[in-house]
Amino acid sequence: MRLQSYIDEQFRSDADSHFLDPIAIVGHDGTVLAQTFSFPKLKPNEITSIMNEFDNPGSLAATGLHIGETKYT
Known part of the structure; x- marks a missing residue:
């Protein structure tokens, strides 16, 4: 699974109107690998x-x- 899809599907679920925002997955070298728009x-x-x-x-x-x-x- 791509990391951006992981964030979009797992953390931005609107099923119960609960979601985390802003979030990002950052590599050990400081590269942002995936993020929400507001990060x-x-x-x-x-x-x-x-x-x-x-x-x-x-x-x-x-x-x-x-x-x-x-x-x-």
């Missing part, structure tokens, strides 16, 4: 900080996770 464009520094979190768990605790213009803590 913001990732900036290079955001990709770097996310990847660094896998190598150094807790590294985002002090700064929070930034995606687009939104900060997540």
Whole structure:
């Protein structure tokens, strides 16, 4: 199954009017493989900080996770 189809079919189901949005599937190299229309464009520094979190768990605790213009803590 293609990843975009997976997002469209599994996460955007309107059967019960429940869906997740925005969502994306991102590769280990930071490439967005599939996404909903409303998922913001990732900036290079955001990709770097996310990847660094896998190598150094807790590294985002002090700064929070930034995606687009939104900060997540």
